[in-house]
Amino acid sequence: MIKTPYNSHNHYTTFSGILDLPIKKGVLHMLPWPNKIPQPNLPTIPHTDLIPSTYFSTIKTGCLPKRWWLPTSEPTSDGLDGVGIHAFATPGAAITADDLPADFLPFAHTGHQYFGFDLSHDPRRIRYIDTEVDQWLTVAPDFDTFLKQLQPHPVRLPELPVEPQVFGHMAVIATADDWPALFDHARTFMTGAEIGPWLIWLATSADSAKRQAAAEEYHFLSRYQPNFLTPNTTIELRKLLS
Template structure:
């Protein structure tokens, strides 16, 4: 259900991703949080009965909030009625438990306060989770991504989609941030993600060598040297690189 939660996925995220420990939170959600206290979702596309800001027939739920136990900052939704308990937020979009009627398993609503869109999307948490599915990420370069989208998409993208996302940031993104992602993929990623990291790194060495963070560059080259299935490709790329 949840993706890996590397530290780099939290970079530039300023909005809280925790919820208050409210007795109205259903037991099923509390049980879910006992194993992994929230996190980014692997499947994050929820079908909807009408168009939303995210698609013609779906909306994106990027994460489930953890329950705050130690005074952490929590999601605030002052424009929503008190009977709604939000458990996920992306800018003006909220997923909430509708506790207007006392129920052990309250229905779930999606609310976009910017366009005043209110939808009931599931009659329980189990139904909500069952409906979540994978999504082909919209890679249109004209669509500006928020930090939350950018980090979540990098976590879940595979193959050509990951290559396209990394290429999108090859010139303009902060190099420390980009190299932290390449290090994450090279060390913890699938074989396909490791190969994508090598392709992105090759571009950096060819065209941006004077901008590269030297310490992280050394870490990355050491990792590629140790990956048996990429060592030959790494050395082939290396032939075209001039010294840093």
């Protein structure tokens, strides 16, 4: 049961890009965290035979899912009809928290929200737990079914600060058309030091439309917020975009 309904203060800015589904149903296209972007505290999970081997094959190419929206049977902190998953855990120490059950092994963690394996059940059911609102849902009978249930969804961010993991996920899967709204969010809730590496990353993209989006944002900041970016970022962007 959920103690509180959908958090109505979480108004979202929705962007245009809907990502293409992989051709093979159930295969999740994963993208890596960019090498040139400082990596935040991303989730980790032990490499153990307690969970399906398909989990580790899923994260071989990256931890950021292109299909990231999971329909749910009741409202969540993310929306009235579903919840987002932003980064799958890579091999490492288990995520622990005092308010999580001992037989729950998380493979995703964003703030107070967790996805994980129910180790008390075989096959391992997938559970979603939101410790802030005491919401505990069984969302899939097994991991393969969980992957099949994930859906493409517009790139979106709430109109409030988000964890670097969340912004990074949206940035990696965003199209060029999505970036102006991402930049609006960044100017409001992030520092120039935080958005600067993403601007440089975008300016070196193989996609000319993304490079153009970076150039437009750089010129906007140069004119209206000339002190927003760090001096080093400004110098690097001048070289890249000249």
